[in-house]
Amino acid sequence: MIVENKQTITICSDSVGETAEAVVKATLRQFPNRDVRIKRIGHIRSESEITSIMEQIAAEGGFAAYTLVQPELREMMKQESIRLGVRAIDIMGPMMQAYIDTFNDAPSRKPGLLHELDRDYFKRVEAIEFTVKCDDGRDLSAILKADIVIIGVSRTSKTPLSIFLAHKGYKVTNFPLMPEVRIAEELYRVPSNKIIGLSIDPESLLKIRTERLKTLGLPHGSQYSSMTRIIEELEFATSLMKQLRCPIIDVSNKAIEETAGLILDHITV
Secondary structure (H helix, E strand, C coil): CCCCCCEEEEEEECCCCHHHHHHHHHHHCCCCCCCEEEEEECCCCCHHHHHHHHHHHHHHCCEEEEECCCHHHHHHHHHHHHHHCCCEEECCHHHHHHHHHHHCCCCCCCCCHHHCCCHHHHHHHHHHHHHHHCHHHCCHHHHHHCCEEEEECCCCCHHHHHHHHHCCCCCEEEEECCCCCCCCHHHHHCCHHHEEEEECCHHHHHHHHHHHHHHHCCCCCCHHHCHHHHHHHHHHHHHHHHHHCCCEEECCCCCHHHHHHHHHHHCCC
């Protein structure tokens, strides 16, 4: 059997390459039917390394995406791209040059500044620890300490959204809504500009819950995945959200990143 080689995008960085990888992954989401491998090479320090990497890409196929702050390394990448006929995308260079040209300033040219152990780093760590501890309404007292409170019925992506926002430095707690479960009194004491309600199309939720039951090996006929139950929960949740006067975001067919962006547009921390 012949196995077709995957197309490869090689990420090159003088740090860890997370910035370039985030851009590449955002691009790949626009091409859902393509099977592409991401290869990340970090901590590049010499021109000889770039030559070796680019020659390997030329042999294997694909292209390079790079974030290099040292101008000599960026120049070497351009030269090797031309010499070998390999496409190389400079992700950081044009932005840095625009800043230099517009604000007449010079960059520090120090790799990895994004990942230094500074106050922002420790803020993110604290936010992640807080969010994990308070997931799914486990610590009701934390509701009043949170930067963002997310509410919604089961399977509306409350937990992944909370973790995503925590990585951006926000302390997040989320609370599941069910008609039978008493609403935490603390929720009514949170300013409405810190609460976000998540809604979803009933048909979409039905598919998600049905797949969840399959994963858990539970029977398909469970009340959890019945349309009657889903509509009941969504109506209850919507009524509460209106009572709390909080923004309501429909998460149907939205990526976590998109929903998180909408949340941050609404929230005043």
